[in-house]
Amino acid sequence: MPENTPHSPQRRPWENGWNPDTSRTPGTRRLWLAGALAVATVTACVAAMAVTGQTREQRATQPAAGASTDSGPGLLSFASPSASTPAPPKGRTSMASAAPATTDFPTPTHPADSRPTPAKSPAHHGSSPKPTADRRSVRSVNYPDRYWHVVGDYVKLDRPDSPSARRAATFELVKGLSDARCYSFATADGDYLRHRNFLLRAEHDDGSRLFEQDATFCPRTSPLAGATMLESVNYPGRFLRHQNFQLKLDPYQNTDLYRADSAFLLVDGLA
Numbered sequence: 001m002p003e004n005t006p007h008s009p010q011r012r013p014w015e016n017g018w019n020p021d022t023s024r025t026p027g028t029r030r031l032w033l034a035g036a037l038a039v040a041t042v043t044a045c046v047a048a049m050a051v052t053g054q055t056r057e058q059r060a061t062q063p064a065a066g067a068s069t070d071s072g073p074g075l076l077s078f079a080s081p082s083a084s085t086p087a088p089p090k091g092r093t094s095m096a097s098a099a100p101a102t103t104d105f106p107t108p109t110h111p112a113d114s115r116p117t118p119a120k121s122p123a124h125h126g127s128s129p130k131p132t133a134d135r136r137s138v139r140s141v142n143y144p145d146r147y148w149h150v151v152g153d154y155v156k157l158d159r160p161d162s163p164s165a166r167r168a169a170t171f172e173l174v175k176g177l178s179d180a181r182c183y184s185f186a187t188a189d190g191d192y193l194r195h196r197n198f199l200l201r202a203e204h205d206d207g208s209r210l211f212e213q214d215a216t217f218c219p220r221t222s223p224l225a226g227a228t229m230l231e232s233v234n235y236p237g238r239f240l241r242h243q244n245f246q247l248k249l250d251p252y253q254n255t256d257l258y259r260a261d262s263a264f265l266l267v268d269g270l271a
Contacts, residue, residue: 135269136173138185140242141227142260147270148247150187155200155247160270170269176216177205178233184215188271195232200240200247210234227263240264 138148140157147169149158160169167188176182177192185193191202194215205211213234220229220239230240238249241262252258 134173135170135271136185136266137169137171137268137270139265139267141222141224141263141265143242146245148193148264150193150202153201153203155193155202157242157245157247163271166270170271173266176218176233177212178209178216179218182216182218182233183230184217195235195240195249198238198249200249222263223259224263227265229262230264 216233217230
């Protein structure tokens with residue numbers, strides 16, 4: 001009698017009602033899902049690129065920080081200005097405002113259309129000079145016992161304790177050689193005070209335009225009451241000041257020491 005090995009019953013489609021779909025290629029559903037995902041990814045990328053481009057366009061059309069903006073009729077808006085160093089004092093000069101300074105500066109006596117030529121003082125021959133209305137001495141504010149004093153070729157700040165020293169500390173105040181609204185200082189020997197290498201010195205007028213400019217100084221109202229500051233006509237912003245008792249031309253500095261060193265009083269001539 002033959003042996004029969006039992007086998008598990010096989011499911012037959014007609015027994016459970018399920019039939020395989022033979023009309024569709026195997027794996028088609030996965031292909032559709034992959035295609036849909038690819039389309040969604042491309043759509044998202046296009047949308048992101050459009051948003052990014054619009055944002056860049058908006059940034060490009062926006063004004064830079066600190067620039068004025070005009071949204072039609074109305075007020076202009078500006079950025080707040082930064083703090084700046086105080087400007088040097090102003091006064092009567094071609095480089096300053098038209099309003100004259102409030103300080104009453106001495107008025108030079110020579111006409112504006114001719115170059116003043118100071119006469120040689122008789123003191124050069126040993127006699128005392130006769131004081132005139134336009135003879136001036138220049139006194140320091142922070143060293144009130146010291147005056148401009150010609151020593152050799154240079155101008156120092158000294159105590160004029162002798163007749164010769166008082167004579168060397170007395171100048172004829174004339175209209176500026178380069179600008180008649182400013183000052184030039186003539187010595188008793190016929191020289192002029194001019195700056196060279198930014199040091200004040202007495203030299204003979206050589207007739208050049210450079211000399212005229214170097215020998216012209218414009219008065220400014222000093223922050224110190226009643227005092228005058230003297231600005232170079234060809235180096236605007238540089239003022240005469242004393243340093244180690246030497247007169248020199250220095251750029252304006254917003255310090256109490258500079259303001260004191262550059263403040264002078266134009267007083268009656270000592271000789």
